[in-house]
Amino acid sequence: MKDYALIATAYNNEVRIYASQTTNLVNEARNIHQTLPTATAALGRFLTVSAMMALMYKDGESLTLQIKGDGPIGTMLVEAKGTGDVRGEIQNPNVYLRHEIEGKLDVGAAVGNGFLHVTKDLNMKQVFTSSTELVSGEIAEDFAQYFVKSEQTPTAVSLGVLVDPDQSVRASGGFIIQVLPGASEETINKLENTIYSVGPVSRFFDEGKSLEDLVSALSNDTAKFLEQKDVRYHCSCNKDGFAKSLSALDSETMDELIEDDGIEVVCHFCNKKYNFSKEELKEIKSNQK
Numbered sequence: 001m002k003d004y005a006l007i008a009t010a011y012n013n014e015v016r017i018y019a020s021q022t023t024n025l026v027n028e029a030r031n032i033h034q035t036l037p038t039a040t041a042a043l044g045r046f047l048t049v050s051a052m053m054a055l056m057y058k059d060g061e062s063l064t065l066q067i068k069g070d071g072p073i074g075t076m077l078v079e080a081k082g083t084g085d086v087r088g089e090i091q092n093p094n095v096y097l098r099h100e101i102e103g104k105l106d107v108g109a110a111v112g113n114g115f116l117h118v119t120k121d122l123n124m125k126q127v128f129t130s131s132t133e134l135v136s137g138e139i140a141e142d143f144a145q146y147f148v149k150s151e152q153t154p155t156a157v158s159l160g161v162l163v164d165p166d167q168s169v170r171a172s173g174g175f176i177i178q179v180l181p182g183a184s185e186e187t188i189n190k191l192e193n194t195i196y197s198v199g200p201v202s203r204f205f206d207e208g209k210s211l212e213d214l215v216s217a218l219s220n221d222t223a224k225f226l227e228q229k230d231v232r233y234h235c236s237c238n239k240d241g242f243a244k245s246l247s248a249l250d251s252e253t254m255d256e257l258i259e260d261d262g263i264e265v266v267c268h269f270c271n272k273k274y275n276f277s278k279e280e281l282k283e284i285k286s287n288q289k
């Protein structure tokens with residue numbers, strides 16, 4: 001089954017809901033980056049929330065998001081497009097930490113303290129970056145805080161990645177709920193109760209319920225569906241892109257690479273390898289200004 005996201009309004013247009021199911025997307029990320037379970041959960045949550053957040057923007061617009069914590073995972077980077085494509089990288093994929101008491105994957109400890117940086121490329125002359133401090137490193141709360149502080153929008157975020165004993169991703173997804181200006185106290189109270197009763201998203205899906213079920217439950221059956229969009233892990237890298245990056249190197253470094261008899265470049269997002277021969281490097285160098 002394909003991963004997809006739904007956008008809906010609910011409670012008489014007082015609330016907007018973004019929800020997505022991302023089991024395949026997160027499994028793809030796990031295969032590429034060979035993450036251990038806690039790293040899978042952390043990167044999976046981050047990819048899921050980024051994919052939904054990017055749907056707030058147009059097709060040609062994109063977001064670059066970075067979580068820079070002092071935990072063992074290190075830095076994670078995600079690029080998300082308005083089209084529903086996401087790709088990500090993780091500094092240390094070999095993290096398997098569990099809560100001592102609860103036994104759950106301890107994403108907060110794996111990420112640690114630090115910052116969430118969000119850069120928006122809205123096809124204007126400049127890009128916009130804003131940053132907020134991480135609340136817990138659990139990612140959902142960190143994004144909720146980002147929306148409140150940076151975008152002044154009261155927001156609830158829930159993310160869940162359920163990892164099987166064989167380390168594959170069994171269920172993954174999440175939702176972002178934004179309270180629109182003018183929402184009544186009554187709606188906000190109802191919403192809080194509903195979010196509580198829905199419980200963890202990955203469990204919800206694991207019980208066999210659908211994304212439509214989730215949105216209906218969250219909205220107390222008041223949802224009006226606006227849009228459905230596919231989301232996927234997709235890397236758009238190509239050899240020309242890396243050739244461009246190489247052409248930005250200084251000529252001394254280029255000479256060294258040429259002397260080394262060509263190089264192999266690896267994409268950090270998808271692990272695809274690109275070989276540049278001595279001749280190709282020479283040509284790149286000759287085209288430099």
Ligand code: ZN
Nearest residue numbers: 235237267270
């Ligand atoms: Zn790539």
